[in-house]
Amino acid sequence: MKILITGSNGLLGQKLIEHYKLNTEHTLIATARGEDRFANKGGYTYESLDITDASEVARVLTLHQPHAVINTAAMTNVDACESEREACDDLNVNAVKFLVQTCNEIGAHLVHVSTDFIFDGTHGPINELEKPAPLSYYGHSKLKAEQIVMENATSWSIARTVLVFGIVSDMSRSNIVLWAKEALETGKPIKVVSDQFRTPTLAEDLANGCALIAEKKASGIYNISGRDFMSVFDLVYRVADFWKLDKSLLTISTSEGIKQPAKRPPITGFRIDKAINELGYNPRTFEEGLALLDEQLKK
Numbered sequence: 032m033k034i035l036i037t038g039s040n041g042l043l044g045q046k047l048i049e050h051y052k053l054n055t056e057h058t059l060i061a062t063a064r065g066e067d068r069f070a071n072k073g074g075y076t077y078e079s080l081d082i083t084d085a086s087e088v089a090r091v092l093t094l095h096q097p098h099a100v101i102n103t104a105a106m107t108n109v110d111a112c113e114s115e116r117e118a119c120d121d122l123n124v125n126a127v128k129f130l131v132q133t134c135n136e137i138g139a140h141l142v143h144v145s146t147d148f149i150f151d152g153t154h155g156p157i158n159e160l161e162k163p164a165p166l167s168y169y170g171h172s173k174l175k176a177e178q179i180v181m182e183n184a185t186s187w188s189i190a191r192t193v194l195v196f197g198i199v200s201d202m203s204r205s206n207i208v209l210w211a212k213e214a215l216e217t218g219k220p221i222k223v224v225s226d227q228f229r230t231p232t233l234a235e236d237l238a239n240g241c242a243l244i245a246e247k248k249a250s251g252i253y254n255i256s257g258r259d260f261m262s263v264f265d266l267v268y269r270v271a272d273f274w275k276l277d278k279s280l281l282t283i284s285t286s287e288g289i290k291q292p293a294k295r296p297p298i299t300g301f302r303i304d305k306a307i308n309e310l311g312y313n314p315r316t317f318e319e320g321l322a323l324l325d326e327q328l329k330k
C-alpha cells in the first residue's frame with residue numbers, strides 16, 4: 032500500500048516514519064510543514080505540506096495517489112488553542128475538510144487522529160460509544176473534525192488516543208514523561224495532579240495502531256491508547272520509580288491547584304478491547320514503554 036502521513040515532524044508522525052522504514056512492503060509519503068526533521072532520512076518520500084493550504088493538499092495528495100492518508104497534524108497545545116482560536120480552527124477543523132475532500136476525490140481511506148479531550152471526563156476508562164462533551168476549545172475543535180470526517184468522508188476511520196509519550200528528534204513539544212524525568216533529575220520540585228486519570232500511550236504503540244487501521248482500511252472509531260489506567264500523579268510516581276529518582280520532590284495537587292488556561296477532563300482513559308480484538312493491536316505495559324524510552328535515551 033501507499034500511505035501518506037501529514038504532520039510527519041511531530042511525535043506520532045516521526046514514529047510512523049520509523050514504523051514504515053521497518054515495514055518496507057508499504058510505500059510511505061511523509062509530509063509536514065517546512066523541512067523534514069526526521070533524523071535518519073531515506074526509505075521514504077518527503078513532501079513539504081501545510082495542510083491549511085487547500086490547493087497544496089489537493090496537489091500533493093493527487094500527485095501521490097495514496098491508498099490511505101493518516102492525519103497526525105494538529106494544533107496539540109491545549110492552552111494555546113484556548114487563546115488562539117482562529118489558528119486552532121484553521122488546523123484542527125478547516126484543514127480536515129480539505130483532506131476529506133481530496134481523499135474522496137482520489138479514493139483514499141482517511142485515518143484521522145483524535146483525542147480523549149472530546150469528553151468531559153466524569154468516568155473512565157471509556158469505550159468508543161461514549162457521548163462526547165468537550166470542556167476546552169481544543170476538545171471542541173477535535174470533535175468538530177470528527178464530525179466532518181464521519182459525515183463527509185467516503186472511507187474513514189478515527190483513531191482516538193490519550194496522553195502520548197515518547198521521544199523523537201527535534202521535538203516541538205515535550206510530554207509528561209520527559210518533563211517529569213527531567214525535573215526530578217535536576218532536583219526540581221514538581222506539583223502533580225492526582226484527580227486526573229488516563230491510560231498513557233507510548234508513541235510507538237499509537238503509530239502501530241494507526242498503521243493497523245490504515246492497512247486494514249478499518250472503518251469507524253478505534254480507541255488506541257496504553258492498557259494501564261492510572262492517575263497523573265501515579266504516572267509520575269512510576270516514572271520516578273523506574274529511573275530511581277527522588278520522589279520527595281513530588282507534591283500532590285488538585286487540578287484547581289495548578290493554573291492552566293484550558294479545562295482538562297478529570298477522568299478519561301480508554302477501553303481498547305475493540306482495537307485488540309478487531310485489529311490485533313497489542314500495546315506495551317506502561318513500564319515496558321518506559322524501558323523502550325530508556326533504551327532510546329541511551330543511544
Ligand SMILES: NC(=O)c1ccc[n+]([C@@H]2O[C@H](COP(=O)([O-])OP(=O)(O)OC[C@H]3O[C@@H](n4cnc5c(N)ncnc54)[C@H](OP(=O)(O)O)[C@@H]3O)[C@@H](O)[C@H]2O)c1
Nearest residue numbers: 038040041042043064081082104105107146192194195203
Ligand atoms: N500528544 C498527546 O498527548 C495527544 C493526546 C491525544 C490526542 N493527540 C492527537 O494525536 C495527534 C498527533 O499528536 P502528536 O503528539 O504527534 O503532536 P505533535 O508532536 O504536536 O505533532 C503535530 C504536528 O503537526 C504539525 N503541524 C502543525 N501545523 C501544521 C500544518 N499547518 N500542516 C502540517 N503539519 C502541521 C506540527 O508541526 P511543527 O512540529 O512544525 O510544529 C507537529 O509536528 C494529534 O491529532 C493530536 O491531536 C495527541
